[in-house]
Amino acid sequence: MAVTIGAAELRHRLAAGERLILADVRPEAEWRRATIPGAIGLNVYDYFIPQSDPSGIAAMAGAAAGAFAAAGIDGRMPVVHFEQATGMISPRGLWFQEFLGLPGGLILDGGIDAWIAGGGPTRPGTGPALAVTAGAALPEPPAPRLNLVATIDEVVGLDPGRATLLDVRRRSEHEGSFVHPCCARPGRIPHSAFLFWEDLLEGGRYRPAAEITALAAAAGLSPDKKVITYCHRGARAATALYGLRLAGYRDVAVFVGSWHEWAARADLAIG
Numbered sequence: 001m002a003v004t005i006g007a008a009e010l011r012h013r014l015a016a017g018e019r020l021i022l023a024d025v026r027p028e029a030e031w032r033r034a035t036i037p038g039a040i041g042l043n044v045y046d047y048f049i050p051q052s053d054p055s056g057i058a059a060m061a062g063a064a065a066g067a068f069a070a071a072g073i074d075g076r077m078p079v080v081h082f083e084q085a086t087g088m089i090s091p092r093g094l095w096f097q098e099f100l101g102l103p104g105g106l107i108l109d110g111g112i113d114a115w116i117a118g119g120g121p122t123r124p125g126t127g128p129a130l131a132v133t134a135g136a137a138l139p140e141p142p143a144p145r146l147n148l149v150a151t152i153d154e155v156v157g158l159d160p161g162r163a164t165l166l167d168v169r170r171r172s173e174h175e176g177s178f179v180h181p182c183c184a185r186p187g188r189i190p191h192s193a194f195l196f197w198e199d200l201l202e203g204g205r206y207r208p209a210a211e212i213t214a215l216a217a218a219a220g221l222s223p224d225k226k227v228i229t230y231c232h233r234g235a236r237a238a239t240a241l242y243g244l245r246l247a248g249y250r251d252v253a254v255f256v257g258s259w260h261e262w263a264a265r266a267d268l269a270i271g
Helices: 007-017 028-033 053-069 091-098 111-117 152-156 171-175 209-218 235-246 259-264
Strands: 021-024 040-043 078-083 105-108 128-133 163-167 228-229 252-255
Touching: 007 111, 028 040, 028 128, 053 091, 053 128, 078 091, 078 111, 091 105, 091 235, 152 228, 152 252, 152 259, 209 228, 209 235, 228 235, 228 259, 235 252
Parallel strands: 021 040, 021 078, 040 128, 078 105, 163 228, 228 252
Antiparallel strands: none
8 A cells, every 4th residue: 555655647647637636735834925726724733632542543643533533644645744854743634534534644754845846846835724722622522443543451451472662752761860740650562662753754755665674674673573653642653654655664653642640650650
């Protein structure tokens, strides 16, 4: 299954008259200043799950479903998520779309920078700015794809013979020399493998699959085992998920509470 689309292919498909939803997931001010013509503004970054229990997962599904419905994303038309260059936001947009069970999502590899470099035009973004927020929840959101989510209980009970926990934060976060002010403690979840999320990218694009495969193997990962990615609050973990998908990993989930949730639990050990 395709994960990314290049700027040249996107231009070709648009020129051929194909109907696509273009979702600019950058901050609203950047979208309004200049975007790919016709793109909607969709904030998928600022919503973070309060806790990864069943009620938290359901609330996240409702918030995402409300925003995506308002954007006209219902699985009947392909959606291209893009930011300035491939980073931690457009993969999160695709992750939300897949989490809701809506097919046809892609990441514009290289982002709007690649679009502009290839001669693509830009226009100011117009219309309402949409966002995944609790207030956007639908009364009856679709059943989410829970295989893309790992809860804190799953991480606590992780069987290392069947799954690998992967920390994709900066090394300083992994080693505990840096902690975000909102986190209760520094450190990492015990027995986490480490692979910095930015190492999966080069020049604003995903690295070739063979290079990601080598990086994953060096980090101790195997496509025969489930991989659960985590970061600070779940965005960078989605970038890693799709990088691993490009390298042939099929069973990858995001621990959506990530370090922020783990650190808040004083009863849980840290590495």
